[in-house]
Amino acid sequence: MAEFPRLKTGALAQDGLECGYRTQTEVLRYVDGGQQAVKTRRGRKHWTVKLERLDEGELALVNELVETVRGETGTFAFTDPKTGVRHEACRIEGGSFEAYVAGLGDGRAELKIVEEID
């Protein structure tokens, strides 16, 4: 099972991490004014991991994860940096990974991750 790599500092993420919970509910309105809320999909957690000051080795590890899971296709384990809870099946949203290296030891990357629920 692929796993989101730890940085050399041992951290899973840096400041700027965004996390949230996404649900999908439809609200049906009836002619008599009544309404009914229907949950159409189970809720799932999502994160935006923003990484800065990475060296080329760390950037390569993140790139390797994206290639290993084939972008949005496969899943990997991700430990929520905020709660410490390990989520066994997560995937990358968007399928793209942009690595930007401004200078030596100054690599930057951003990944959107979403929990996958069967």
Added chain:
Amino acid sequence: MAHFPQLESGCMGQYPLRRTLSLRTYSSESPGGKRRAAFDAGGSTVRWKLPLTGLSESEAEAIQGLFQASDGRRRSFMFVDPFANLLGGTDDLAGTLWEKGPGVVVAGGVRGPDGQAEACSLANTSGVWSGVSQALAIPEAMNYCMSAWVRSAGGGSVKLSIGDAQRVVETGSEWRQAWVSGVDGTSPVQFMIAAPAGETVEVYGPQAEAQIAPSEYKRNRGRGGWYPRARFESNELNLEAEAPGLYGCEVAIVSPWEE
């Protein structure tokens, strides 16, 4: 084969560099949230944006010459990724990507300098220098650097070579980075790590790059980072004169993702 030229500094690019990996997935999701996904390797790409400044006349001419020979976006050329380790299977010297020399026994599971069991031991039971190698179909006229972290329990030596360019480095019980830099001149370019007759060395993080000195180790479990089907992404290349004899330009290159 046509290839993107190396700069006179021996590098493939300058900071800042941007590399975008776009992997295409076909997916569908049922109303209940069940998702099915299939990877589309043929529709996946890698893109580089290389802002180049301070180019000499000859560097600018080489890039412009490749652009004209390629007819802009029309023809493909070889691009050696400045972000990547050109060697593949770098944490598994016993793997199929590595050619073993006579009398060489490779064993994995050795702890590297980072404490992870991603290093290998390389035992040479033959009577001459022998080791593991990869021969890559990359431009032979470019300068490459090969590096690896090495050690041996009782002290000894290890030889790194890029074709005929080679360097013998003494090893001790502590991990140290050994490297060699040079031009092979023959195709395919062969990168080799070898141990002396009857000796065993431990090796971690083998890496080849199109530059003159080693950078941070980039583990690469897949194929090496060179792209024979790269193209310019634009039909226009503009050179800007920055000073007498100095030019700048921004080059955008795209390649199909290579598995």
